[in-house]
Amino acid sequence: MPDVTLVIDGQTVTVPAGTNIVDAARSVGVAIPVFCYHPKLKPVGMCRMCLVEVWTPKIDPTTRQVVIGEDGKPVLALMMGKLQPGCVTPVSEGMEVRTTTQKVRFAQKGQLEFLLTSHPLDCPVCDKGGECPLQNLTMQFGPSTSRFDYADKIHFEKPIPLGDLIFLDRERCILCSRCVRFQDDIAGDPVLGFDNRGRAWEIISKSDPPFDSKFSGNTTDICPVGALTTADFRFKARVWELRPVPSICPHCPVGCNISLDMRYDRIMRVMPRENEYVNEIWICDKGRFGMRFIESPERLRQPLIRKGDTLTPATWDEAITLVAEKLSAIRTHAGAAALGGLAGPDLPNEDLYLFQKLFRQVLKSPNLDCCTGAPGEADLIDLGATLGIGKGTNLSNLGAGTAVLVVGADPEEEAPLYVLRLRGIVARGGDLTVINPYPTKLDRTPARVIRPRAGAEAFVALALLKTLIEEELIAVDFVERRVQGLDDLKARLRDCTVVSLCDAAGIAEDDVRAAARVFAKADHGIIIYGRVALAVGADLIDALADLTLLTGHVGKPNNGIIPLLPGANVRGALDMGVNPGAGKKRGLKAREMWTAAREGRLRGMIIAGMNPVRDHPAVAEALDALEFLVVQDMFLTETAQRADVVLPTASIAGREGTFTNAERRVQRFRQARIPEYNTPAGWDVAQRLARALIALGITPDVPDGQGDGRAAPRAAAQTAAATASLDHWDYVVAGDVADEIAARVRGYANTTYESLGLTRKPQWGRQPNEAIFYDGASYENTEGVGVQIAAEADNAKTMFLLRARVPSEVNIHNARPYILLAAPRAYDSRTWSRDSKLVPRMVAPHLIVNSEDAAALEIAPGHMARIESESGSAVLPVQIDRHLPRGLVIVPDVDGAPLSAVQTGPLTRIAITAHIDEAVEMR
Numbered sequence: 001m002p003d004v005t006l007v008i009d010g011q012t013v014t015v016p017a018g019t020n021i022v023d024a025a026r027s028v029g030v031a032i033p034v035f036c037y038h039p040k041l042k043p044v045g046m047c048r049m050c051l052v053e054v055w056t057p058k059i060d061p062t063t064r065q066v067v068i069g070e071d072g073k074p075v076l077a078l079m080m081g082k083l084q085p086g087c088v089t090p091v092s093e094g095m096e097v098r099t100t101t102q103k104v105r106f107a108q109k110g111q112l113e114f115l116l117t118s119h120p121l122d123c124p125v126c127d128k129g130g131e132c133p134l135q136n137l138t139m140q141f142g143p144s145t146s147r148f149d150y151a152d153k154i155h156f157e158k159p160i161p162l163g164d165l166i167f168l169d170r171e172r173c174i175l176c177s178r179c180v181r182f183q184d185d186i187a188g189d190p191v192l193g194f195d196n197r198g199r200a201w202e203i204i205s206k207s208d209p210p211f212d213s214k215f216s217g218n219t220t221d222i223c224p225v226g227a228l229t230t231a232d233f234r235f236k237a238r239v240w241e242l243r244p245v246p247s248i249c250p251h252c253p254v255g256c257n258i259s260l261d262m263r264y265d266r267i268m269r270v271m272p273r274e275n276e277y278v279n280e281i282w283i284c285d286k287g288r289f290g291m292r293f294i295e296s297p298e299r300l301r302q303p304l305i306r307k308g309d310t311l312t313p314a315t316w317d318e319a320i321t322l323v324a325e326k327l328s329a330i331r332t333h334a335g336a337a338a339l340g341g342l343a344g345p346d347l348p349n350e351d352l353y354l355f356q357k358l359f360r361q362v363l364k365s366p367n368l369d370c371c372t373g374a375p376g377e378a379d380l381i382d383l384g385a386t387l388g389i390g391k392g393t394n395l396s397n398l399g400a401g402t403a404v405l406v407v408g409a410d411p412e413e414e415a416p417l418y419v420l421r422l423r424g425i426v427a428r429g430g431d432l433t434v435i436n437p438y439p440t441k442l443d444r445t446p447a448r449v450i451r452p453r454a455g456a457e458a459f460v461a462l463a464l465l466k467t468l469i470e471e472e473l474i475a476v477d478f479v480e481r482r483v484q485g486l487d488d489l490k491a492r493l494r495d496c497t498v499v500s501l502c503d504a505a506g507i508a509e510d511d512v513r514a515a516a517r518v519f520a521k522a523d524h525g526i527i528i529y530g531r532v533a534l535a536v537g538a539d540l541i542d543a544l545a546d547l548t549l550l551t552g553h554v555g556k557p558n559n560g561i562i563p564l565l566p567g568a569n570v571r572g573a574l575d576m577g578v579n580p581g582a583g584k585k586r587g588l589k590a591r592e593m594w595t596a597a598r599e600g601r602l603r604g605m606i607i608a609g610m611n612p613v614r615d616h617p618a619v620a621e622a623l624d625a626l627e628f629l630v631v632q633d634m635f636l637t638e639t640a641q642r643a644d645v646v647l648p649t650a651s652i653a654g655r656e657g658t659f660t661n662a663e664r665r666v667q668r669f670r671q672a673r674i675p676e677y678n679t680p681a682g683w684d685v686a687q688r689l690a691r692a693l694i695a696l697g698i699t700p701d702v703p704d705g706q707g708d709g710r711a712a713p714r715a716a717a718q719t720a721a722a723t724a725s726l727d728h729w730d731y732v733v734a735g736d737v738a739d740e741i742a743a744r745v746r747g748y749a750n751t752t753y754e755s756l757g758l759t760r761k762p763q764w765g766r767q768p769n770e771a772i773f774y775d776g777a778s779y780e781n782t783e784g785v786g787v788q789i790a791a792e793a794d795n796a797k798t799m800f801l802l803r804a805r806v807p808s809e810v811n812i813h814n815a816r817p818y819i820l821l822a823a824p825r826a827y828d829s830r831t832w833s834r835d836s837k838l839v840p841r842m843v844a845p846h847l848i849v850n851s852e853d854a855a856a857l858e859i860a861p862g863h864m865a866r867i868e869s870e871s872g873s874a875v876l877p878v879q880i881d882r883h884l885p886r887g888l889v890i891v892p893d894v895d896g897a898p899l900s901a902v903q904t905g906p907l908t909r910i911a912i913t914a915h916i917d918e919a920v921e922m923r
Contacts, residue, residue, distance in 0.1 A: 399428020
């Protein structure tokens with residue numbers, strides 16, 4: 001549709017057709033006051049604060065033509081003879097809007113006076129005071145005195161808990177419905193609503209448990225008054241006392257932009273920081289309420305050295321010297337291959353880079369990994385580096401013409417903000433297909449849900465490929481230029497039909513064909529895969545890669561694959577080279593390290609930011625067999641308790657650094673406080689160890705050429721940076737490490753701190769010196785929107801080989817007829833949850849079975865059941881889910897779940913028997 005030109009307060013403005021008057025006015029600096037309107041929500045025109053005069057060209061009822069005046073210009077008439085709400089009135093050609101007339105001012109003043117009739121005048125004690133749109137608008141547009149008697153005000157009980165996290169002050173509520181509309185339209189959790197009528201009209205929670213949503217905190221941000229407050233921040237500080245520090249959420253691969261609001265050195269609250277490329281203006285409750293671990297009194301305060309059976313405090317010099325001497329001795333008498341290192345995928349890029357550099361260059365060992373090596377842990381099959389989403393992608397702009405496949409993933413639990421992003425794409429006209437063996441919250445949103453048998457997901461992807469080939473939906477030009485092996489793929493699928501592949505997966509053919517057609521014909525095609533897809537393995541992921549290649553949905557913005565790999569910075573870990581590499585120089589994976597330790601081939605280890613004993617208690621035996629173990633962590637974890645030396649490390653608030661998110665966007669976080677207990681950052685610990693080892697006579701390697709640190713197998717063995725002396729282990733600040741990453745790691749050339757700070761772009765939300773705040777309390781992004789790393793597919797010269805093959809069908813095991821799957825949970829009770837308000841929402845380990853399976857096994861909710869596999873057994877309380885497919889059993893992957901005792905792999909065949917009839921109470 002063509003753009004529309006109109007006049008607003010004497011200024012001529014041209015905006016896209018369909019724009020409402022409020023947004024059109026804002027584009028030329030004219031602020032129309034609003035309460036109910038929010039640019040991220042559908043306008044409803046409830047508060048009437050945005051009433052303006054709208055004059056449109058007069059139409060002659062006889063000729064249906066515009067009436068032209070004596071001056072040769074169209075004669076204007078007041079629309080409908082009265083003021084119009086600007087938020088629900090779209091612009092039209094020739095329209096003239098007047099926002100400062102006497103009628104408009106009278107209406108604004110009257111509306112504010114009406115809102116204040118029952119609103120308490122308690123600004124000095126209100127949490128919203130200082131960032132309250134009602135305050136600002138009252139001062140700018142409201143009456144100087146009130147005509148209403150204070151005794152006539154309506155008083156309610158306060159506060160009313162809408163849930164355990166959000167409190168409602170009914171007297172302050174102006175019934176704008178922002179919170180209700182956010183939960184209905186954006187979050188997809190219709191848990192809030194209205195009750196009663198007239199002056200008793202109020203917001204209520206409709207769910208059980210109350211306010212059951214992982215995005216509830218966002219309602220307090222967009223609330224234009226102080227009606228909604230959080231249990232985490234309520235009455236803790238005044239907003240003008242806070243010092244907002246730009247940061248990045250460390251809990252999942254989304255990489256949400258947040259602000260740590262500090263009062264002196266204490267975190268008062270966590271707020272969203274706008275970034276349309278990543279999280280728009282939202283964050284999930286885990287990111288908002290899951291940062292209290294930073295200030296936990298259980299934090300490690302100084303190094304610990306084992307003396308006998310006891311870990312005793314030591315100085316940093318003593319600990320670093322001991323570690324260097326022990327590792328050097330092992331390297332001398334057993335060789336570099338006797339050393340191994342594990343670094344957690346939640347660590348920043350700077351820590352990960354120097355960790356691998358310490359091992360590859362100084363200790364000269366390739367035994368590196370960012371996984372725990374637990375029996376049920378899937379291999380990190382990563383398509384992000386090769387076929388990842390194209391550079392320049394912005395999901396918030398996508399809608400009609402976009403097709404998304406979510407395969408083997410539960411975004412709400414693995415990367416919650418993607419639920420909001422995907423729902424937004426669908427709301428704007430995009431197509432969404434969910435392919436998963438068990439139901440997830442995202443099933444409420446898509447055009448179609450395909451529910452394959454567990455372990456048979458690869459057949460769905462092959463059926464999509466076969467449909468493309470049969471119906472000639474292949475992007476021929478792209479395939480001819482950049483893809484090899486099409487004839488071989490056709491040969492491998494020759495004996496298959498779409499029907500036979502669908503039968504193997506237990507799904508309907510029509511849904512598969514519809515999904516394939518929409519995906520192939522879409523302007524933008526995106527595939528998201530997660531934990532279940534990783535569990536199924538290479539057969540599925542290779543087919544997904546071929547699907548993007550045959551449709552040409554790679555190598556350009558808004559097209560490609562987004563892997564939801566476990567960990568906040570696993571993308572950075574792989575890019576930095578924290579992996580065993582490939583080829584002749586390949587090191588040991590985590591799982592291989594445990595075997596080598598038990599056999600005496602691995603003698604010493606450093607484990608940083610990881611707790612493998614928690615996930616895999618059998619690892620304790622391997623760790624006890626080591627000659628020397630160093631653990632670097634914030635807490636005395638189960639793994640740290642078995643260490644010979646424990647080194648504390650700074651939290652994300654006590655240092656600065658960068659993360660790389662699932663879409664390969666590198667983003668910087670700032671230091672918010674003095675490091676807790678003066679603990680150093682992980683990169684500094686690696687540097688101290690390297691300098692101590694070099695001082696003992698170890699000569700660092702200088703690899704030929706320049707390592708690139710990419711996760712691609714052919715490049716992973718060349719990730720070490722080219723340095724050769726103490727002079728090259730002389731980093732003063734984290735920015736020095738970032739500069740070296742930019743110089744040495746392929747694709748990271750523009751990720752220096754200076755470059756990241758230059759990537760600021762116009763963002764929606766609170767702007768400097770803006771009088772009217774549409775967004776409530778979110779923060780302007782002053783740190784930039786990050787730099788997206790190019791994938792290999794972005795290089796037009798890169799060629800790809802089609803690899804999909806037909807796997808063996810999943811066979812039924814008579815003795816163990818059920819398939820056990822570990823399902824990720826955002827609220828998993830792990831380290832991040834310490835001192836969090838989310839603790840009551842954590843669940844104890846349990847077993848979820850289909851209602852028909854439960855009836856056949858004669859078990860009921862709360863009863864105990866024994867699950868048994870080839871490797872062992874466990875007893876768990878039972879929950880029933882009638883939507884779960886028969887034969888599939890789920891154990892949520894939460895702290896304390898006995899998965900390692902049972903799992904033989906990501907998908908494990910088990911038997912189930914009733915253990916006892918006694919019911920247990922579930923949290």
